Amino acid sequence: MQTFASRLTDALGPQVVHSEPEDLAVYAFDAYSQDRLPSAAIVPSDAREIGIAVRIARECDEPVVPRGAGTGLCGGAVPSRGGLVVSLARMNRIVELDVRNRRARVQPGLVNLDLSNAIAQHGIFYAPDPSSQKTSTIGGNVGTNAGGPHCLSYGTTTNHVLGIEYVDADGEIQHTSIDDPGYDLTGVLVGSEGTLGIVTEATVRLLKLPEEVRVCVAAFGDVESASEAVSAIIGAGIVPTALEIMDALITHAVEAHFHAGYPENAGAVLLVEIAGAHEDVAAGEATLAAIAREHGALSWRAARDQAERDALWAARKGAAGAIGRIAPNYYIQDACVPRTRLPEIMHAIDGIARDHRLPVGNVFHAGDGNLHPLLIFDRRDARQVQAVVDAGTEILHACIAMGGTISGEHGIGYEKRETLSLVFSGDDLAAMGNVREVFDPARLFNPDKIFPSGATCGEVKR
Amino acid sequence: MIAKPVRAKRIPTASFALGSLTPGRVAEPQDGAEAAAILRAASDAGEAVVAFGGGTLQSAANAPARYDIALSTKRLNALHEYDPRELTAGVGGGMTVGELNALLARNHQFLPLDAPLAAQATIGGTLAAGWAGPRRAAYGRPRDLLIGATVALADGTLAKTGGMVVKNVTGYDMGKLYVGSHGTLGVIVRANFKVLPAPAVRRMAIAPFDDELRVRAIAHASALSIEPAALLIVDGFHEVAFAGRPRLFALLEGSDQVVERATRELRSALGAAGIAETRLLDGDAAASAYASILDAYATATADTSVTFVARGLPSEAVTRAQRVRDALGRVDTVADLRTGDVIVRVREGFDTVRAVLGRAVVLSAGPAAGVDAWGEVPAALATMRALKAQFDPRGVLAPGRFVGGI
Numbered sequence: 001m002q003t004f005a006s007r008l009t010d011a012l013g014p015q016v017v018h019s020e021p022e023d024l025a026v027y028a029f030d031a032y033s034q035d036r037l038p039s040a041a042i043v044p045s046d047a048r049e050i051g052i053a054v055r056i057a058r059e060c061d062e063p064v065v066p067r068g069a070g071t072g073l074c075g076g077a078v079p080s081r082g083g084l085v086v087s088l089a090r091m092n093r094i095v096e097l098d099v100r101n102r103r104a105r106v107q108p109g110l111v112n113l114d115l116s117n118a119i120a121q122h123g124i125f126y127a128p129d130p131s132s133q134k135t136s137t138i139g140g141n142v143g144t145n146a147g148g149p150h151c152l153s154y155g156t157t158t159n160h161v162l163g164i165e166y167v168d169a170d171g172e173i174q175h176t177s178i179d180d181p182g183y184d185l186t187g188v189l190v191g192s193e194g195t196l197g198i199v200t201e202a203t204v205r206l207l208k209l210p211e212e213v214r215v216c217v218a219a220f221g222d223v224e225s226a227s228e229a230v231s232a233i234i235g236a237g238i239v240p241t242a243l244e245i246m247d248a249l250i251t252h253a254v255e256a257h258f259h260a261g262y263p264e265n266a267g268a269v270l271l272v273e274i275a276g277a278h279e280d281v282a283a284g285e286a287t288l289a290a291i292a293r294e295h296g297a298l299s300w301r302a303a304r305d306q307a308e309r310d311a312l313w314a315a316r317k318g319a320a321g322a323i324g325r326i327a328p329n330y331y332i333q334d335a336c337v338p339r340t341r342l343p344e345i346m347h348a349i350d351g352i353a354r355d356h357r358l359p360v361g362n363v364f365h366a367g368d369g370n371l372h373p374l375l376i377f378d379r380r381d382a383r384q385v386q387a388v389v390d391a392g393t394e395i396l397h398a399c400i401a402m403g404g405t406i407s408g409e410h411g412i413g414y415e416k417r418e419t420l421s422l423v424f425s426g427d428d429l430a431a432m433g434n435v436r437e438v439f440d441p442a443r444l445f446n447p448d449k450i451f452p453s454g455a456t457c458g459e460v461k462r
Numbered sequence: 463m464i465a466k467p468v469r470a471k472r473i474p475t476a477s478f479a480l481g482s483l484t485p486g487r488v489a490e491p492q493d494g495a496e497a498a499a500i501l502r503a504a505s506d507a508g509e510a511v512v513a514f515g516g517g518t519l520q521s522a523a524n525a526p527a528r529y530d531i532a533l534s535t536k537r538l539n540a541l542h543e544y545d546p547r548e549l550t551a552g553v554g555g556g557m558t559v560g561e562l563n564a565l566l567a568r569n570h571q572f573l574p575l576d577a578p579l580a581a582q583a584t585i586g587g588t589l590a591a592g593w594a595g596p597r598r599a600a601y602g603r604p605r606d607l608l609i610g611a612t613v614a615l616a617d618g619t620l621a622k623t624g625g626m627v628v629k630n631v632t633g634y635d636m637g638k639l640y641v642g643s644h645g646t647l648g649v650i651v652r653a654n655f656k657v658l659p660a661p662a663v664r665r666m667a668i669a670p671f672d673d674e675l676r677v678r679a680i681a682h683a684s685a686l687s688i689e690p691a692a693l694l695i696v697d698g699f700h701e702v703a704f705a706g707r708p709r710l711f712a713l714l715e716g717s718d719q720v721v722e723r724a725t726r727e728l729r730s731a732l733g734a735a736g737i738a739e740t741r742l743l744d745g746d747a748a749a750s751a752y753a754s755i756l757d758a759y760a761t762a763t764a765d766t767s768v769t770f771v772a773r774g775l776p777s778e779a780v781t782r783a784q785r786v787r788d789a790l791g792r793v794d795t796v797a798d799l800r801t802g803d804v805i806v807r808v809r810e811g812f813d814t815v816r817a818v819l820g821r822a823v824v825l826s827a828g829p830a831a832g833v834d835a836w837g838e839v840p841a842a843l844a845t846m847r848a849l850k851a852q853f854d855p856r857g858v859l860a861p862g863r864f865v866g867g868i
Binding site for chain 1: 545546548549550570592605613620623625626627628629630631632634636637638639642643647658659660687689716723773775777802821823836839841845846848849852853
């Protein structure tokens with residue numbers, strides 16, 4: 001009997017299919033890291049090839065895991081049961097650009113930043129900008145409904161996807177559009193982390209570049225007062241394009257690496273971006289600076305030019321990487337709280353880290369209430385490893401207790417599936433299970449992701 | 463299974479009629495749990511249930527195939543959570559859009575759902591009908607403003623999705639599925655939104671023009687550096703201001719300075735196109751003028767009149783609306799330059815409208831119009847049917863109302 005890999009190779013050719021262990025090693029993990037070799041990996045050029053592979057996988061009872069750039073932090077791209085990994089790396093084209101109507105049809109392997117860079121000459125951009133945007137792909141972003149600093153005013157990926165082409169569990173190519181009558185399948189597919197099908201094309205909405213952009217940096221004595229300033233800004237009914245906080249630990253690491261011009265002696269730094277019409281940007285800065293000062297800002301400074309703005313943003317988006325250079329290991333958590341609770345949750349996180357004797361850095365999308373505490377540890381020390389796991393869970397519990405949730409933009413993946421039942425009841429999960437049952441009754445796509453292990457969707461339902 | 467008695471009150475059923483059907487009774491649950499129990503009992507008994515809010519967009523779906531119970535969401539009108547400092551609000555599905563916006567306005571906030579007949583339209587009904595108005599280009603669609611929901615399902619459970627935070631990827635985004643499902647999957651008993659700071663100034667600029675200036679006027683108005691929140695070319699629609707002439711409506715929303723600049727730009731652009739007069743309405747007058755257009759969308763002019771909406775590309779909206787008028791003469795049309803929507807209100811020639819516009823769905827219809835609300839079926843119909851069967855295996859939720867007979 002033919003093996004799974006040899007059937008794939010016969011159907012698609014050796015240039016598409018990889019099955020040697022040394023070739024498969026790169027598909028065994030993502031940024032969450034969990035090693036498990038798939039039986040095979042394909043790097044297809046089009047949806048048709050994916051359809052063929054899915055049909056073979058189905059016949060061989062092998063699970064199928066889609067993969068973008070592998071930057072996901074929750075194990076969404078990890079082939080937890082082996083099977084087939086579908087790398088979308090080769091499908092990285094802008095298929096169609098409609099400048100007048102501000103939309104583009106793109107392949108899933110297109111790198112997020114490459115899209116905005118390619119269209120900037122037309123005065124338009126693609127708004128979702130995860131910190132990983134230099135490497136992460138549109139397809140991966142669609143899978144996790146990725147966010148980013150600018151989601152505060154522009155919304156997350158789901159608000160920018162107008163339609164999807166995907167390969168379903170029968171290997172058939174399907175099309176959805178939010179403008180079609182009928183159920184909004186597009187909206188359900190975005191954020192489904194590869195469990196409902198494999199996205200082979202997305203039609204995305206593009207926005208007009210703002211007339212003016214101003215990026216400002218304020219220094220605070222501590223992260224709580226910076227958080228209070230953010231709560232006050234939102235409370236005053238002002239929604240800038242971005243409101244980001246970095247604490248002292250992160251700011252030091254970032255400055256040591258990037259020299260972007262953040263105030264190094266601050267207990268916390270608030271990065272504010274205001275964009276829009278010239279009149280609004282000038283007035284907005286004055287108002288925001290006044291609120292920041294009322295809440296203890298020690299300094300406020302606007303970047304002078306595009307180069308300085310870019311440097312500040314590059315450093316902010318490179319924060320996790322900068323920590324990687326000074327810490328043996330780190331674990332980045334993703335959770336949300338209502339925005340009035342920011343000072344309180346920052347205090348709670350500090351206490352949790354202290355209890356577990358772990359250094360913690362905080363770099364987060366404060367305006368959205370989206371936290372990213374970064375716990376620093378040494379993998380070689382078993383106590384520290386356990387402490388990180390425990391502290392991470394305690395932080396999630398603290399967020400839920402304040403009316404928040406367990407993921408703002410990274411998704412649930414493999415990592416958080418057991419905690420999903422902390423926010424959703426069996427009935428809530430059963431409704432989601434209904435969707436899974438329709439799209440993927442055989443649980444072919446990305447098993448072990450999103451849903452708690454004790455109860456697969458089918459089991460959750462009654 | 464044994465049928466449980468459905469909680470019912472003696473509420474006159476006539477005002478809940480759909481097509482030729484009047485429900486046997488009206489249920490008025492006072493909370494989500496009661497709504498879920500009603501659905502469970504109906505499921506067990508095989509009785510068909512149609513959720514009923516303000517009734518403003520009921521004709522945007524086909525009449526049900528069967529109709530035993532009207533589930534009025536009237537009493538599901540609580541303000542569950544609203545902290546103005548959070549810019550979020552959680553409300554019952556039966557609250558009217560008008561009431562919510564009045565509550566928000568006290569804190570200089572708003573929710574741009576653009577619901578026609580907002581004083582009657584409910585939050586749940588507006589979401590379920592999948593309505594998305596002109597300002598979606600500026601502020602996002604209702605689905606994008608929704609951050610969480612609680613839905614009563616046919617099996618009697620109450621399922622939550624999302625929450626009260628503005629950013630959330632925790633399990634499937636089920637809210638997207640219920641929005642636009644016309645009550646065929648469940649009943650939205652609670653909806654959570656991110657709300658927005660209200661613009662300091664709201665101004666409606668109205669420019670009636672002569673037909674020979676149409677092309678230039680539109681070209682100039684489409685190239686403004688500050689884009690209006692809504693930009694509509696209205697032909698016909700006698701209840702909208704300056705009836706009798708084609709006219710451009712530009713809704714300008716923002717700070718005082720920006721709206722002033724936008725006004726100057728618009729006037730000069732239209733002036734260059736040969737249009738001398740642009741009338742300005744501010745504040746409540748602007749809001750009423752805008753509402754009068756939205757309200758007209760949901761208002762039948764005769765028992766047989768039908769208002770269609772056809773989605774499309776912004777660059778093609780004007781041409782598409784023109785093609786309908788070329789084919790049918792002086793009918794009511796709106797070309798939405800920012801969203802690409804074409805709205806057409808006609809008393810006959812339904813097939814012509816669909817032939818010209820392609821996929822056009824009914825937004826409202828007079829009681830005797832007898833038109834299929836959906837027209838051409840979508841590519842993904844098989845998946846949609848399977849979803850319906852999974853959520854409502856007994857087929858009791860709004861049977862036959864949705865696309866493809868779902």
